[in-house]
Amino acid sequence: MLAPAVLALALAAPGARAQLDALEARRRAEETAVRMLAQQERSVLDTLAESETALAEAVAGWRQAEAARAAAAASLERARQDEAAAQARMQARLAALRPRLEARARLGRTGELQILLASRSLADLVKRRYLMDRILSRDLALLGEAQAAKQDRERARAARQHEAVRLATLAEEATERREQAAARREERETLLAALRSARGFHERAAAEASQQSRKLAEFVATLPPARAGAAPSGFATHRGRLPLPAAGTISVGFGKVVNPKFNTITVQNGVDIAAPAGAPVRAIAPGRVVHAGWFKGYGNIVIVDHGDGYHTLVAHLASMQTAMGEDVEAGAVLGTVGDSGSLKGPYLYFEIRERGRPVDPAQWLSAAR
Structure with missing residues (x-):
């Protein structure tokens, strides 16, 4: 143990107090994280x-x-x-x-x-x-x-x-x-x-994410159908020519994804788009917002009904700038890129569903072709 005089000299050094405060804050945070995750029956999400x-x-x-x-x-x-x-x-x-x-x-x-x-x-x-x-x-x-x-x-x-x-x-x-x-x-x-470094926590999180993916599919299936008498939207005619919902690049594709660290396999019903936090997220085509709110495992999500049985979904938004029932035009801002409900940090998760069935967005987006 340092003598009081030596400790006083150490604390007198420029920035020493701030560094010690930062270390103490991290120690408390680590203890809190371990305590929060120590209960094996507790949901990671x-x-x-x-x-x-x-x-x-x-x-x-x-x-x-x-x-x-x-x-x-x-x-x-x-x-x-x-x-x-x-x-x-x-x-x-x-x-x-x-x-x-x-x-x-x-x-x-x-x-x-x-x-x-x-x-x-x-x-x-x-x-x-x-x-x-x-x-x-x-x-x-x-x-x-x-x-x-x-x-x-x-x-x-x-x-x-x-x-x-x-x-x-x-x-x-x-x-x-x-x-x-x-x-x-x-x-x-x-x-x-x-969650990223411990296999046990990672596997638990992956299992819960898979379960939430199924619940999301069930939720989308319960969304109200298009208004009676609505004219065909022509959404399918834009296949391969739709814009990205946010400026960025696809970092993780549709389908099976192998974690390089733990060699675990998960299935993605959409794509991850690497985009800067706070960037605007836009509707890729005209439609009506049928959901805007929190969903476990996905954070803030917005779902847009484009007619003819097509929906798009954007998730992990930092903020939502639309409301359920609102009609939106192509390019309308739905929210901003964030990390709500995310295990990976800030990015945008994006799905296209045809009559409830997820389809590969890369086949619909012009930037991916």
């Missing part, structure tokens, strides 16, 4: 879904706290501007009032009386009295405006001080929320690493 939910809630809390912090910062800036404006008004009124008061002080009461006594006539006396009253009224008005500006300044100063305290509190909360989100993200990444 359910565990992943819970991890994703915790991450989403932490990120949402962070964004909410950050929005509140930004609003408080804007309020603080407005309070500062209000205080500066009130200070400027007060100084301007005092600057205008100062020479007038100094002149009045030099005159004194005797000086004012002399001005009145120097009148050449009664009309001149009345005029001089009127002008002196006007001067006095103007001076009093300037004084009142200066006092009002001072009160405005004090109110703005109090508001600024209040907003400064509130901003500091919200900034601290935003930092805590950000750290919580980072911890949840670390836990999820560690969980995924365990």
Whole structure:
């Protein structure tokens, strides 16, 4: 064990504290992942879904706290501007009032009386009295405006001080929320690493994914048929000429897939498209959205009915920008590429089904031919 003095020197090195904090966070994440997966009867996909939910809630809390912090910062800036404006008004009124008061002080009461006594006539006396009253009224008005500006300044100063305290509190909360989100993200990444590196976890995940694939097929079969009397869509005529739903390349094809690390075989009813996270996912042809929501093992999915018994499905979306029942045109944005429900990180999973039966998308996409 390091002596306290040596440990103190180590922690004093630049970046040492941050590295130790990162290692501690990873250690906690690994312990959490092992604990979550240690129960052999527990569903791997359910565990992943819970991890994703915790991450989403932490990120949402962070964004909410950050929005509140930004609003408080804007309020603080407005309070500062209000205080500066009130200070400027007060100084301007005092600057205008100062020479007038100094002149009045030099005159004194005797000086004012002399001005009145120097009148050449009664009309001149009345005029001089009127002008002196006007001067006095103007001076009093300037004084009142200066006092009002001072009160405005004090109110703005109090508001600024209040907003400064509130901003500091919200900034601290935003930092805590950000750290919580980072911890949840670390836990999820560690969980995924365990699934990828341990054969037992990998095989369990593959078996559950196969089961969910069958459930997805059953779900698609229950989708409502095309509207009665709807004209043929002509979807089949576009075979070999359809665009990719997202800019990228097909990384894993349709059918049997062999895992190079564990030599396990899984069957894909669609294709994996390597596309950057956040990239728009578009409808490849006109149709109607018949499902937009979460599906275990696939994350956020959108299913579009193109008529004539054809459906397309996009999965693992980061966000969905459409809703069930919405009619969409070719090229309409359905969502964005993400990693919801994914065991592989961000990518897009894509299926084409003909009367419920999965078909190889590569035979339909122009980019794959």
